[in-house]
Amino acid sequence: MNHANLQESHYDSVLNAAQKSKKTILFIQDKSELDYSSKKQTSGLGPIGNHKGRGIHIQTTLAVEYDKKNVGILGLTKQKAWIRENISYRKQERRSERYKRSTEADIWRESLENIIKPENSKSLWVAVGDRGNDIYDFISFCEHKNWNFLVRAKNNRKVIAEGKKVNLINWAKTLPSEVEKDIKLRGRDGNPAKSVTVQVSWGKVSILTPKNGYLKSEAEELDVWVLHAWEDALDGLEWFLLTNVPIANQDEALEKICWYETRWTIEEYHKCLKTGCAIEKRQLQTAQGLLAVLGVLGIIATKLLAMKFFAREHPLDKASKHIPLPSLHLICAYFTLSVDDITYGEFWRRIAKLGGFIGRKSDGDPGWQTLWKGWYRFLDMQPAQMP
Numbered sequence: 001m002n003h004a005n006l007q008e009s010h011y012d013s014v015l016n017a018a019q020k021s022k023k024t025i026l027f028i029q030d031k032s033e034l035d036y037s038s039k040k041q042t043s044g045l046g047p048i049g050n051h052k053g054r055g056i057h058i059q060t061t062l063a064v065e066y067d068k069k070n071v072g073i074l075g076l077t078k079q080k081a082w083i084r085e086n087i088s089y090r091k092q093e094r095r096s097e098r099y100k101r102s103t104e105a106d107i108w109r110e111s112l113e114n115i116i117k118p119e120n121s122k123s124l125w126v127a128v129g130d131r132g133n134d135i136y137d138f139i140s141f142c143e144h145k146n147w148n149f150l151v152r153a154k155n156n157r158k159v160i161a162e163g164k165k166v167n168l169i170n171w172a173k174t175l176p177s178e179v180e181k182d183i184k185l186r187g188r189d190g191n192p193a194k195s196v197t198v199q200v201s202w203g204k205v206s207i208l209t210p211k212n213g214y215l216k217s218e219a220e221e222l223d224v225w226v227l228h229a230w231e232d233a234l235d236g237l238e239w240f241l242l243t244n245v246p247i248a249n250q251d252e253a254l255e256k257i258c259w260y261e262t263r264w265t266i267e268e269y270h271k272c273l274k275t276g277c278a279i280e281k282r283q284l285q286t287a288q289g290l291l292a293v294l295g296v297l298g299i300i301a302t303k304l305l306a307m308k309f310f311a312r313e314h315p316l317d318k319a320s321k322h323i324p325l326p327s328l329h330l331i332c333a334y335f336t337l338s339v340d341d342i343t344y345g346e347f348w349r350r351i352a353k354l355g356g357f358i359g360r361k362s363d364g365d366p367g368w369q370t371l372w373k374g375w376y377r378f379l380d381m382q383p384a385q386m387p
């Protein structure tokens, strides 16, 4: 079994759930690297980072149900894992030749290719990505295949705005603020979480086919909206977002920003995969073995992520509504709690306690490591059951 065929049936069931949903579905993509530099005995790995480290590259597409109040994790519709080759083509290869070859930039587009939206579906499907996803070929693909997209702009590309040829970012900066929005920033690198207020403006532009000589497509003009969100502070938050979903008013502009705020779920997924299941600490002889392990753990990470989100958003729901009774009886017997009274939030904290979470008031939410450990202990308590 390899990574791809271990995950295939998971993709199918997630896609099935997305097709049945009536809510907006965000297909959030991002890249990450699994670092095995310290595992000298593992063969078959390739360069990562600045080519000094060794490991595996992954690109994950996470399907998320979105509405104004809640975010529901459905799971993966694609996860690609690959090992970069050691040799550098780039020296001998001409630029035009390089672009003929399938490159890592194509993965953003390829990740959407297996996702088919039924024609009678009334829900909105949107592909969401960060600055790495600001790729002309991706935008053009979305236009031609009727995919909605929302990506953070990186390139100050040539566009036509108000009948004039301008640079996208420069032009977007000239648009006056039309509305304000509060954005919650997660705590990062030891900094606490905080909320900031951003100004929001937007406008319509046409993207021109870049003239770099490598394009597979004919020259075309793609109509998109650019959204500028910025904090009035030195080094404050600033986003330039590109989307082909029309923006006609303030509400529609703010909604796009909410979608982009939801993008951090993919970062949380990769974090869960790395710190929770400690995938980078696995000792295996070959990279092929690691890829197969990723096939399984990559799916388990979506289940933990889904439960963590659910517990955060519905902490007071009765656990008996969502957790199979035999499992609930186990936890309640272990901690001497009442099966009828226990809430989903409490159930979840108890799982974390099994993994070593102490749970004093000052401890905040349990982290990925204790949740993952607790989940495994919990599964061990249930005879002959797999996740």
Ligand SMILES: [Mn+2]
Binding pocket: 030, 031, 130, 131, 132
């Ligand atoms: Mn990224």
